[in-house]
Each structure stands twice: as structure tokens, then as C-alpha cells.
Amino acid sequence: MSQSWTISTLAERLGGAWHGDDVAIDHVASLESAASGALAFLANPRFKPQMAQSAAAAVVLKAADAEGLTRPHIVAKDPHLFFARAAQLLHPARVAQGGVHPSATVSDAAQVDASAQIGPGVVVEAGARIAAGAILLANVYVGRDVIIGEGALLYPQVCVLDHCEIGARVILHPAAIIGADGFGNAWAGDHWEKIPQLGRVIIGDDVEIGACTTVDRGALEDTVIGQGARLDNLIQVAHNVEVGAHTAMAACVGIAGSTKIGARCQIGGAAMISGHLEIADGTVVLGGTLVAKTIHQSGVYSGSYPMQEHGDWLKNAAQLRHLNELVQRVKQLEKQLTALQVASGEEKQ
Amino acid sequence: MSQSWTISTLAERLGGAWHGDDVAIDHVASLESAASGALAFLANPRFKPQMAQSAAAAVVLKAADAEGLTRPHIVAKDPHLFFARAAQLLHPARVAQGGVHPSATVSDAAQVDASAQIGPGVVVEAGARIAAGAILLANVYVGRDVIIGEGALLYPQVCVLDHCEIGARVILHPAAIIGADGFGNAWAGDHWEKIPQLGRVIIGDDVEIGACTTVDRGALEDTVIGQGARLDNLIQVAHNVEVGAHTAMAACVGIAGSTKIGARCQIGGAAMISGHLEIADGTVVLGGTLVAKTIHQSGVYSGSYPMQEHGDWLKNAAQLRHLNELVQRVKQLEKQLTALQVASGEEKQ
Amino acid sequence: MSQSWTISTLAERLGGAWHGDDVAIDHVASLESAASGALAFLANPRFKPQMAQSAAAAVVLKAADAEGLTRPHIVAKDPHLFFARAAQLLHPARVAQGGVHPSATVSDAAQVDASAQIGPGVVVEAGARIAAGAILLANVYVGRDVIIGEGALLYPQVCVLDHCEIGARVILHPAAIIGADGFGNAWAGDHWEKIPQLGRVIIGDDVEIGACTTVDRGALEDTVIGQGARLDNLIQVAHNVEVGAHTAMAACVGIAGSTKIGARCQIGGAAMISGHLEIADGTVVLGGTLVAKTIHQSGVYSGSYPMQEHGDWLKNAAQLRHLNELVQRVKQLEKQLTALQVASGEEKQ
The missing domain is CATH 3.40.1390.10 (MurE/MurF, N-terminal domain)
Structure with a gap:
């Protein structure tokens, strides 16, 4: 072989x-x-x-x-x-050993290709379709009507919830959670009322998603991860987010609801992106940056507090809380200095 | 129907x-x-x-x-x-299909209501009580003496560890981990000594907790999530934290030990809250804010570095490390200018 | 007893x-x-x-x-x-109840000590060795050729992937994921090419790792967690990181690839550490700090934006984006003032 x-x-x-x-x-x-x-x-x-x-x-x-x-x-x-x-x-990738492990629970109403590997403890619900060559390792959960594409690799403890679609050759690392409810709540005067989350997650071909990364289902429309995208571990993708093709994001990134990230972007670790924004194709966001407004133009964007020895930080951070006052003081100085210069000029004349 | x-x-x-x-x-x-x-x-x-x-x-x-x-x-x-x-x-919510799946492992010393649904691969330990209408989907783990309230919905891969209590109609999304040990260590001169974590997690009625969110058990007392609270995905709640009723927090928030968050607060995504603080009822903390001291008065609080084009950020962040010196320079200017103004005034007289 | x-x-x-x-x-x-x-x-x-x-x-x-x-x-x-x-x-710790639960799937080519406890739904692959007194609770996954040390305790839903080594008395909390692929991609002009991750994770004796914490396998060499280290929940440890003995890190920390953290360090919650750095033994990094360069000298390091009432923050953060201009204005003032002082001195003479 x-x-x-x-x-x-x-x-x-x-x-x-x-x-x-x-x-x-x-x-x-x-x-x-x-x-x-x-x-x-x-x-x-x-x-x-x-x-x-x-x-x-x-x-x-x-x-x-x-x-x-x-x-x-x-x-x-x-x-x-x-x-x-x-x-x-x-070092060739794992190849499916076709067959269903006896400890797996596969609904009679699911379609599992004979060449797909269904590991121990796996659960496949009714209506799900598992394509040729897919590998579902131990204890994976596949909900109702889910589609798992050809040659996809789902590591142990992965969940793909009802109606979501996973493209061909996708890799989902352990405990990646695809299609949990988005965070939708309406305030009802004295409590939150849950807004049912009715959209799906659609993951394109050749995507890779890291361990303990969560991609929530859409509220009404779908959450979409474009073809070839790369998501590292412990990333949160909220409902109705769209991630463009071949965009890569490092670990611990969070993306709030309905934000659209372009294609071929690179998002650094622990960057946090607010909801309802757009980020242009090819944008680079450096690690730890909080993106709170739309980025129309690709480029490199940063925003993180520089690290310092603690004593220096204490002094600088304290002054930062009064930065606006400092600016007003400088304005005042500029005015007074100009007045003095005028006076001094007049005297000379 | x-x-x-x-x-x-x-x-x-x-x-x-x-x-x-x-x-x-x-x-x-x-x-x-x-x-x-x-x-x-x-x-x-x-x-x-x-x-x-x-x-x-x-x-x-x-x-x-x-x-x-x-x-x-x-x-x-x-x-x-x-x-x-x-x-x-x-779009009505899931209704329990009462019964225990043959692949589940339920202790003889557990009490499971006949109307509760126990899915494939679920494990329920001795002393646990599962109330009417509760749904435990695939591979959920319920530890010893745990209480799962009426109509609660536990998604696949959820863990609820020994002695914790989950209220009625609570929803726990996939891989939510309730009752892992708090982070308790005492330094013993050349190594850390583990402090056994003996408290529980108590989750009130109608709470919803997101995927891969971790709520640690208390050290001696309990960690408490108040009724109707909403926690999104990938949130860390440390030991002995108390979250007030109907408080909502977006994804990627972290709360350090023993902090008490009031009722009806809204905590933005990726906010980080230090330990042993209190946050007043109704407080709003915007995304990405690090809360390092008690908030006595409700209001809106922020603290995140503004994003910029990288070249601008480089310049500004570099200056920020010298902000305190800048303040001293401005003070010096103010003094010197006053001296000049006085001198100039005297000359005129 | x-x-x-x-x-x-x-x-x-x-x-x-x-x-x-x-x-x-x-x-x-x-x-x-x-x-x-x-x-x-x-x-x-x-x-x-x-x-x-x-x-x-x-x-x-x-x-x-x-x-x-x-x-x-x-x-x-x-x-x-x-x-x-x-x-x-x-409150003594759990003691192994030796034996393999009938619902577990243990490869004939694995070695499991008779005193080890293998819980329901656990999967142990070929070549794995489980030492005396180890406890694998429900639905744990142990990959090929993995070594689990004496007296180790693996909580439900833990994954340890192929070839990794877990030391004696290590505690892995629920859904800790050890040995998922590191984030390795090479840009191929129009898509990312996956770089196979061929290293292992080596975890020393007496380490404790929190719930939903992910420790990625190395790319070519190994990722190493030193003896006695303490990692809280929801931490990301990227490929080829080395964490020194007895270092403790609070929840939500992220460490990018190939960084070497010394022994006996303390890393505060939500600190983010860039890749390819070194951090000296005994260093303290406060919560929320982004460490973007090597720390040669131990000490206490900080870097987080101070929280403020939102109105104040708006004003100060807006000025922060122009801090470098402010510094230039102050320089200009200093020059002009000096000129005036000279002029005024000359007049007096």
C-alpha cells in the first residue's frame, strides 16, 4: 500500500x-x-x-x-x-475503515455510505446522510437531517446538530460544536424570552475547525463558513455570521452575530469582532484587537494595549483615564502661548 | 397534534x-x-x-x-x-420521548422519571434524580446525586458533575461542563497542593447555558447561577461566583472566583471580570472590557483599546508607554508658561 | 476504611x-x-x-x-x-474501581492495568497503555499508542489523541482535549494546504488541566507541559509550546505556537501570549495582558485598558487614537516656549 x-x-x-x-x-x-x-x-x-x-x-x-x-x-x-x-x-491522512461499530446508534432513517466509518458510541439521527469515505470517530453526535460530506473527518466528541451541512473533506477537531442555538433572547419586561433558532450552519468544502470551537446555527437564515476556511481552537462564531472562503483565524477569536468576514482574511488570536459588521476581503486583524466597526478597506489593523512592567503600567493606565483632560490642557497651553507670542511680538514692534 | x-x-x-x-x-x-x-x-x-x-x-x-x-x-x-x-x-421546542435508550448506563440507585428521555450513551450515576419531561441527549454525563429539573434539556456531551443541581426548564448546550473543580491551589514551597473543591453548582430555573461553557463547582460554598440567566458559549464561571437572576452574558466572557454579579446585568462578549468583586444590579459592561474593581453603581462601563490601522497603532501604542512622562512634560510647560506670563505682566507694569 | x-x-x-x-x-x-x-x-x-x-x-x-x-x-x-x-x-480523592465497563470499547492491542477503572462508553485504541490506578470516566477517548500514567484521573468527555503521553496522577477535567492537530497551514496561492501535525503532547506528572482546555500536538517536535503545572479551564496551548514545571495559569489564557514559558510562572486569566517568545522563570503576567515580546527578566507585567464609565471612555479612547499627534504638539510647545524664554531673557539683558 x-x-x-x-x-x-x-x-x-x-x-x-x-x-x-x-x-x-x-x-x-x-x-x-x-x-x-x-x-x-x-x-x-x-x-x-x-x-x-x-x-x-x-x-x-x-x-x-x-x-x-x-x-x-x-x-x-x-x-x-x-x-x-x-x-x-x-504521512498520509487517516482512511475510512468502512462500517458501523456495534456500539454506535444509527437511525434506520439515516443514510450511511458503506465506505463511511462510524466509530464506537457514535449517534446518527433520522434523516442524516453520511457520504462516502467520511470518518466519524468515537462518540460523535450527528443530528436529524444533517449532511456530512465525502471524506469528512469528525474527531471524538464532535456534535453536529439538526439540519446542518458539512462539506467534503472537512475536518472537525474534538468537541467542535456545530449548530448549537444562537444567543437569541427578547426582553419581556421581567425575564428573557427565548427566540427559537431556526437557521442552519453550512460549512463549505475543505474547511478545518478546531477543538472546542463553537459555530452557532442561524436565527432565521444560516451561518456560513466558506470553502477552505481555517478556524483554530476555542473560537466562537455566533448566529448568522458569514466567514469568507480561505479566511484563517487563530485560536480564541470571537465573532458576534450577523458579522460578515470577507475571503482570504487573517484574524489573529483572541481578536474579538462585534456584531453586524463587515470586514473586507484580504483584511489582516492582529491578535487581541477588538474590531468594533466595519472595515471597508483591506489592510492591517491593530488595537491592543502594550504590555509593561507593572509599576509603569499603573502610572500610564491611571493617566489614560484622564487623557481627554490632558488634551484640553495642551489646547489651553497652545492658546496661552500664542497670546504670549503675539504680546511679545507687539512689544518688539 | x-x-x-x-x-x-x-x-x-x-x-x-x-x-x-x-x-x-x-x-x-x-x-x-x-x-x-x-x-x-x-x-x-x-x-x-x-x-x-x-x-x-x-x-x-x-x-x-x-x-x-x-x-x-x-x-x-x-x-x-x-x-x-x-x-x-x-416552532415548538423538543418534547421528551420518555424512556431509557438501551445503550445508556443508568445506575439502579438513580431515580429517573418515566417521562424523561435518556438518550444513547448517556450515563447517570447513583443518587441522581432526573425529573419529569427532562431530555438527556446522546452521551450526556450526570454524576452522583445530581438533580436535573423538570423539563430540562441537556444536549449531547454535556457533563453535570457530582452533587450539582439543575433547575426546571434549564437548557444546557453541547459540551457545557457544570461542576468541574474550581481552580484551587496552595503553594507549598516547591509545588502546588490541590485544594479539594467541595461546593456544588446550583443553576436556577429557566437558565440557558451555551456550548463549551464551564461553570466550576465552589471550593467550600456553592457557585450559583440565578433564575432566568442567559450564558452564551465559551464562558468561564469560576468557583463561588454568583450570577444574578436574568443576567445575560455574551460569548467568551470570563469571571474569576467569588465575584458576585447582580441581577439583570448585561455583560458583553469577551469581557473579563476579576475575582472577589461585586457588580451592581442592572449594570451593562461592554464587550472586551476588563473589570478589575467593584462596580457599586449601575451604568454602562467600557474599556477596550480602539482599533486602528497598524501604522497608526504602532505610533500611538509606543507613546502610550510614556503617557505618564508626557503628563509630567505638560505640567512642566504649564509652570514655565505661568512664570513667563507673570514676567511678561510685570514688564508691562 | x-x-x-x-x-x-x-x-x-x-x-x-x-x-x-x-x-x-x-x-x-x-x-x-x-x-x-x-x-x-x-x-x-x-x-x-x-x-x-x-x-x-x-x-x-x-x-x-x-x-x-x-x-x-x-x-x-x-x-x-x-x-x-x-x-x-x-475528603479523599476518588479511588479507582478496577475493571472495564461492559459498554466500553477497549482494543485487544491495548494494555489496561487490572487496577485501572474504565468507565461506560470509554474508547481505548490499539497500542494504548493505561497504568495502575488510572480512572477513565464516562465516554473518555484514548487514541492509539497513548500512555496514561499511574493514578491519572480523566473526567468524562476527555480526549487524548494518538501517541500522546499523560504523566502519573495527572487530572484532566471534562472535555479537555489533548493532542488535537496544531494550526499548521501553508498558503498555496489560492488556498491553504494543511501541514500534517506529527509531534505529540507530553504532560508531566501531577499536572492538572481544566475543562474545555485544548493542548495541541506539536508540528514536528512535541508540545510539553512540565511537571506539576496547573492549567485552568478554556485555555489554548498551541503546537510546540513548552510550559515549565509548576507554572499556573488561570482560565481563558491563550498561548500561540512555539512559545516557551518558564517554570513557576503565574499567568492571569485571559492573558494572551504571542508565538515564538520566551518567558523567564517566575514571571507574573496579570490578567488580560497581551504578551507580544519575550520577557527576559522575571517580574510583574501588565497591559490592560482601564475600565471607565462609558462616556469617559468614549472621550479618552477617541484621544488615544491621536496620542502621537498630541506628543508632537507638546514637543512643539516645548520648542516655542524655549524660544520665548530665550527672547524674554534677551530683552531683559
Whole structure:
């Protein structure tokens, strides 16, 4: 089953130029830990000393860093991307072992492709459809009428609630919760009245969603995660949010209801995005930034308090509470100084 | 079983005035997606163009927005609240299918009402009591001596640990974790010593708690979530916190130990609240605010760094680290200017 | 089985001096709720009135606070630590009930010690080794080749994914997710290419990890949590992070990839730490701080926007966006004032 690789076959398959002996490669590793059979990569020329010490069978790197190199190596335009793809070939993803574990509970009214793998303790409700090659690991829950796309991989403890749709090749990490109710409440004078959440979550093909990330179902319309998007762990996506295709967000991000994030955005860790906003395609939001208004124009946006030694912070933060007064004092100084300058000028005349 | 509704029966049941043909209503929808049979609502007069285009069978709106309207509609004092209640009638909540799934593990020493629904893979430990009409979906865990109130709904992967009490009609979304140990450690010179967490979590009636939200058990006393409170996803409630009745908090909030939050507060997303504080009834904390001291007086509180284009942020954040020095420079300027003014005045005399 | 304790036996076992009647103690409690049989402790002299009212059988306190006290009490150097240890004795931790629940799914190719407790719905994959006295509560998932150390306690819904190692006496709270893929993606011009995550998570002995906390596996090398570390709930630990021994972090912290946190650090709730940094041993980071650069020197570090009444915040935050301009205005004033002072001095001469 497993294929054997050399630097020439890898370079041919993935697009690169190989040099030196055509050594066999059976895994990827870091420069530091690489041993025989390992392909490593040089991320940055300042790691050349580590490369010199490395026991890697071969190294992937840029042409500029390969000058004079005699050891087996592959020159690639984007060594990081080459390395990612080589790692995929050398460490292939899990393949479905078709069949339903006897401890799973699958409704007679669900459709499960014979090639799909349904693990122990999995529950699949009526009307759900599990496509070919999908893998549902232990204790996954799939609600009524849910669609799980071809080759999707659902790790243990994942929940996909009623009516949601998961695209092909989607990866949902453990305890990702897709389709819980959005946070919808109407104040009724002395208590909150629950607003039933009737929309779905629609997740496009090739999306990856991290552990303990929650994507709420829409209130009336759907919550949508575009094709190829990447969401890290512990992210909150509220009802009716739309995340554009190939947008990536690091862990601990929160997105409030009905916000539309464009395609190919990059959202840094712990950024918090208010509701009912729009963020332009290709926008970069740095970690820890609170986005409280629409971003019409792509660019890089920041907003986090700079860290300091605590004593300095105490002084500066205290003054920050009076910043507006300070501005008024400066205005006053400017006025008075101008008056003095005029007076002094008049005197001179 | 299902009841059929028209705008007259809805208006009569929920308190509103209906106008136009007494059309049949079988679901709610947004103005944009509404089709025949749908009730929609007008949230804001600026959406009147969408209303004009909408295929909704009827619309709920304010009297002021209904002038001259000839299509079937319902005038309500609070259209949002009317709509929420209509949605509850038209899309009724899950009803328990009494019985224990054969794959569940229920202790002989637990009491489960015959009308309660115990789903596949559920575990109920000794001494637990599950009241009438409660629904425990797949793989829920209920620890020893736990009480689950009448009509409570526990979604898949929820954990309620030993001795905790869950009120009537409470909704716990997937992977909500109730009663894990609080974070209690005593430093023992060269390591942390665990402080056993001996309190419980007590959750009042009609509370709703979001997916992956964690409410820790108390150290000695209990952690308490008051009746009707609403907690969104990914919220941390530490040991011995008290959350007042009908307080609502958006996702990603964290509350440190022993803090007491009043009734009817609204806490914005990602707000972080330090330990051992009190927050007055009716307080509003905006998203992203770090609350580091007691709030004695209700009001609206904020504290988040404003987002900027990254280049501007770099400059401003750098200066912020020297804000206190800037204040000193302004003080110095004020002194010197006063001296000059005095000197200049003296010269004139 | 259970041992009976008096203040003399507790003092002898844990190191303290007892005074008054040698009363029996069978549980710990707070001063307020203590009843007969309870040991309470005085955390702070300002709670002496509560102590006077307390029905506790005995109180632990400092020598300085015990002057003139006639009720039964124990004087300890560190009453909090004494109390923690007394609580451990009086409320002993769960002990494994050796055996595999019939609803569990344990691979024939896994090794499970006969004294380990494997609860209902638990899944243990091939190659995994579960050591003596370990407890795996309901629906825990243990992947291929995982090692679970002696006496470890895994609460319901915990996942430990393939190849990870969990030390002895480690406690993993519900839905803690150990070894999900790190967030590794390479941009391929029009989409993200997944970088297989091939490292492990290695968790040292006596570590405690909170509910819904996620610790990602390394990309090539391992993610490491040092012995005795304490992680609260809803924390994100990204791939290749190293957390030093006995470091404690409160809830909602996020640590980005490859950052190395020293030993005995204390990281406050909701602190966010960027990737590829180092933090010195013994560093204290206060809650809500964003750490964006290496901390070479231990100390106390802060960085959070101070909370204000919303109207004040609006004014100050607006000015903050122009802080650099304000600094330029002050510079200008200083220059002009100097010029005036020189001119005025010259006139006088």
C-alpha cells in the first residue's frame, strides 16, 4: 500500500529541482531531530548552522540558500509549501475503515455510505446522510437531517446538530460544536424570552475547525463558513455570521452575530469582532484587537494595549483615564502661548 | 397534534391587533426569505423597502410603521418580543420521548422519571434524580446525586458533575461542563497542593447555558447561577461566583472566583471580570472590557483599546508607554508658561 | 476504611500546634457555614468577627491571630496550605474501581492495568497503555499508542489523541482535549494546504488541566507541559509550546505556537501570549495582558485598558487614537516656549 519516495520522485511530484544523491525519504522532521530517511527544510538562512549539523537525509530550501550545498537537497520556490505537501505524501491522512461499530446508534432513517466509518458510541439521527469515505470517530453526535460530506473527518466528541451541512473533506477537531442555538433572547419586561433558532450552519468544502470551537446555527437564515476556511481552537462564531472562503483565524477569536468576514482574511488570536459588521476581503486583524466597526478597506489593523512592567503600567493606565483632560490642557497651553507670542511680538514692534 | 394559526389567533394569544385578511401562518422567517405561510417582522423602519418586496404572508410591526399598510399585518407594542413568542408557538421546542435508550448506563440507585428521555450513551450515576419531561441527549454525563429539573434539556456531551443541581426548564448546550473543580491551589514551597473543591453548582430555573461553557463547582460554598440567566458559549464561571437572576452574558466572557454579579446585568462578549468583586444590579459592561474593581453603581462601563490601522497603532501604542512622562512634560510647560506670563505682566507694569 | 481525625492528629500529621480541647474533625468548611465537626480557617485577621460567630469545631490560623483564643484551634505557619492538606485528608480523592465497563470499547492491542477503572462508553485504541490506578470516566477517548500514567484521573468527555503521553496522577477535567492537530497551514496561492501535525503532547506528572482546555500536538517536535503545572479551564496551548514545571495559569489564557514559558510562572486569566517568545522563570503576567515580546527578566507585567464609565471612555479612547499627534504638539510647545524664554531673557539683558 505505502509508496516509497526519493528526493527525485518528490521533486517530480511536487515541483522542485533535486541535487546530490537520490536518497530515499520516509518521513519529515525538523533540522534538529532529523535522522536517516528524514526530509527537513530550511525556513530561514539564519538556521544554516543547524542545517550543517543536521542528520537529515535531505533538505528543502530556496535556490539562494542552496549555493555550494553538496548534500542531497531539493530547491523549491516555496520550501514551506513543498514541505507541507511532502509531509502529506509521507504521512498520509487517516482512511475510512468502512462500517458501523456495534456500539454506535444509527437511525434506520439515516443514510450511511458503506465506505463511511462510524466509530464506537457514535449517534446518527433520522434523516442524516453520511457520504462516502467520511470518518466519524468515537462518540460523535450527528443530528436529524444533517449532511456530512465525502471524506469528512469528525474527531471524538464532535456534535453536529439538526439540519446542518458539512462539506467534503472537512475536518472537525474534538468537541467542535456545530449548530448549537444562537444567543437569541427578547426582553419581556421581567425575564428573557427565548427566540427559537431556526437557521442552519453550512460549512463549505475543505474547511478545518478546531477543538472546542463553537459555530452557532442561524436565527432565521444560516451561518456560513466558506470553502477552505481555517478556524483554530476555542473560537466562537455566533448566529448568522458569514466567514469568507480561505479566511484563517487563530485560536480564541470571537465573532458576534450577523458579522460578515470577507475571503482570504487573517484574524489573529483572541481578536474579538462585534456584531453586524463587515470586514473586507484580504483584511489582516492582529491578535487581541477588538474590531468594533466595519472595515471597508483591506489592510492591517491593530488595537491592543502594550504590555509593561507593572509599576509603569499603573502610572500610564491611571493617566489614560484622564487623557481627554490632558488634551484640553495642551489646547489651553497652545492658546496661552500664542497670546504670549503675539504680546511679545507687539512689544518688539 | 400541531395547531394551526392565523394572524387573528396569534394576535389574540400574544396580544396584538391584526389587520387585513386573516391569513394562515405556519412558520416565521426573515423579510428577505419569507414565502407563503410565513410571518416576518419589521425591526426598523429603514427596512420598509425590504418589507415592500417581501413575500411574507404577514408582518408584525409597530403602529407607527403600519400607517397605510394594506397587506395582512399585526401591530404589536414590541414586535421583536411578539415575534419571539410567535416563533415559540410555530416552532415548538423538543418534547421528551420518555424512556431509557438501551445503550445508556443508568445506575439502579438513580431515580429517573418515566417521562424523561435518556438518550444513547448517556450515563447517570447513583443518587441522581432526573425529573419529569427532562431530555438527556446522546452521551450526556450526570454524576452522583445530581438533580436535573423538570423539563430540562441537556444536549449531547454535556457533563453535570457530582452533587450539582439543575433547575426546571434549564437548557444546557453541547459540551457545557457544570461542576468541574474550581481552580484551587496552595503553594507549598516547591509545588502546588490541590485544594479539594467541595461546593456544588446550583443553576436556577429557566437558565440557558451555551456550548463549551464551564461553570466550576465552589471550593467550600456553592457557585450559583440565578433564575432566568442567559450564558452564551465559551464562558468561564469560576468557583463561588454568583450570577444574578436574568443576567445575560455574551460569548467568551470570563469571571474569576467569588465575584458576585447582580441581577439583570448585561455583560458583553469577551469581557473579563476579576475575582472577589461585586457588580451592581442592572449594570451593562461592554464587550472586551476588563473589570478589575467593584462596580457599586449601575451604568454602562467600557474599556477596550480602539482599533486602528497598524501604522497608526504602532505610533500611538509606543507613546502610550510614556503617557505618564508626557503628563509630567505638560505640567512642566504649564509652570514655565505661568512664570513667563507673570514676567511678561510685570514688564508691562 | 475511613480514618477519624482530631485536631491533635491533624496537627501531628501536617505540622502545626493544637490548642484547646482535642475535638473530632470530619470535614472542612468556611467560617460562615461551618457546623459541628468542621475545621475552618482564618485567611485574614479582618475576618475575626466571622470567626467569633462561627460554629466550627476548630479553626486553623496564624500564631499572630491566635492570641487569647480559647476555642480549639491549630496554629500553622501557612494556614491556607494546612487547610488544603487537611481537606485532602478529610475528603479523599476518588479511588479507582478496577475493571472495564461492559459498554466500553477497549482494543485487544491495548494494555489496561487490572487496577485501572474504565468507565461506560470509554474508547481505548490499539497500542494504548493505561497504568495502575488510572480512572477513565464516562465516554473518555484514548487514541492509539497513548500512555496514561499511574493514578491519572480523566473526567468524562476527555480526549487524548494518538501517541500522546499523560504523566502519573495527572487530572484532566471534562472535555479537555489533548493532542488535537496544531494550526499548521501553508498558503498555496489560492488556498491553504494543511501541514500534517506529527509531534505529540507530553504532560508531566501531577499536572492538572481544566475543562474545555485544548493542548495541541506539536508540528514536528512535541508540545510539553512540565511537571506539576496547573492549567485552568478554556485555555489554548498551541503546537510546540513548552510550559515549565509548576507554572499556573488561570482560565481563558491563550498561548500561540512555539512559545516557551518558564517554570513557576503565574499567568492571569485571559492573558494572551504571542508565538515564538520566551518567558523567564517566575514571571507574573496579570490578567488580560497581551504578551507580544519575550520577557527576559522575571517580574510583574501588565497591559490592560482601564475600565471607565462609558462616556469617559468614549472621550479618552477617541484621544488615544491621536496620542502621537498630541506628543508632537507638546514637543512643539516645548520648542516655542524655549524660544520665548530665550527672547524674554534677551530683552531683559
